[in-house]
Amino acid sequence: MLKIILSVVAEWGWTQWMFLHLLVAGTCSLVTVHQPPVLTTALGHDVVMPCQLNLSHDDKMVTPPVLYWVYLSEDTENARVWTPSEKYKERVHLLDNDLYSSNKSISLKNVQWADSGKYLCKVSVATKRDERFRRKGNETLLMVYDTMMFNLIGHNASLLSCEVNVTRDPGFVLSLLHDGHKPQSVDSAAGDYVTALPYVTLTQNISVWGEGKYECQLHLNEDLITKSTFHYRPPVAGEPRDAEKNASSVSEPGAVVFPEPWLLYVALLLVPSTVLLGLVTALLMRRS
Structure with missing residues (x-):
């Protein structure tokens, strides 16, 4: 050797x-x-x-x-x-x-x-x-990130709003899905920046136009951080238009x-x- x-x-x-x-x-x-x-x-x-x-x-x-x-x-x-x-x-x-x-x-x-x-x-x-x-x-x-809020807003319960507070970082993005597909009309806000606050508020709204599962997802770049699911059933004729009885929302926080x-x-x-x-x-x- x-x-x-x-x-x-x-x-x-x-x-x-x-x-x-x-x-x-x-x-x-x-x-x-x-x-x-x-x-x-x-x-x-x-x-x-x-x-x-x-x-x-x-x-x-x-x-x-x-x-x-x-x-x-x-x-x-x-x-x-x-x-x-x-x-x-x-x-x-x-x-x-x-x-x-x-x-x-x-x-x-x-x-x-x-x-x-x-x-x-x-x-x-x-x-x-x-x-x-x-x-x-x-x-x-x-x-x-804080607890995600995903619920109906407006007097006619025709609009879903998703809101979450997150650490200030451009990589955080909200996305909305309806039965697994991205809807065409979504109103979004990049973030409500207030200098005195240690976080930024992300918001997205979607019109409720049909029965099914609506989902709000928080991503950091390409990674899913947390999501909230909203199940909606339109009121049947003769039933009172009570949004709470026709919908349910479930949040799924997690860590990545x-x-x-x-x-x-x-x-x-x-x-x-x-x-x-x-x-x-x-x-x-x-x-x-």
Whole structure:
């Protein structure tokens, strides 16, 4: 095996060999912190904010890692989320209390509009391969939305209105459907911006022109965040025109996590090892 390595050095030269050695060695000792880029949650709900510490298989922590979660503020100093500052006291908890756990995710309870914004996870760790150092994730943007209101308006109950308050972001969009299809006539409002408020109000209206299921959906870019369904039955002749008796509305709040491309990370880590293995195999075939 030593002769093969020396042959590689002779054919590639010392510069290329050192580059390959450092590339592979860096892969073996890689320590990373991963966060999802975006999280959404309903106002007043709890949300899990993932943070994962990853070490290479042949490395090991020698001391418990020290975790830092911070809220990144543009106007004031960054607020400490973990360990909790006064703003987050009794609202933030670790998901895994094992000191040596690589899961550094936290749970934020009773999310408010003021919690919207970017969060950063940082971990200080000492491993057998390296001395103590700090790694940080790529930030997580937390976006909040309120309960969606979807109901009949007007004296003749001929108009459906959908309204929801959301974190200020152009990616939030409302869409209306009737029996799974987009109607032709929809009145929409991009958002009611009030400087003093930490949210914007999105509104869309649709004329009720037939029996069936009407649905209002809140999207963030291409992802469905929450929806509300309204079932309408026109009044039968002789019945009183009571909108409440002829309709029902159901909201379906939820939370969406935009995951990290884990398969891409794995593929990038495997590339240097695959190159080295292919090189050694080629040299062995040439010698045989």
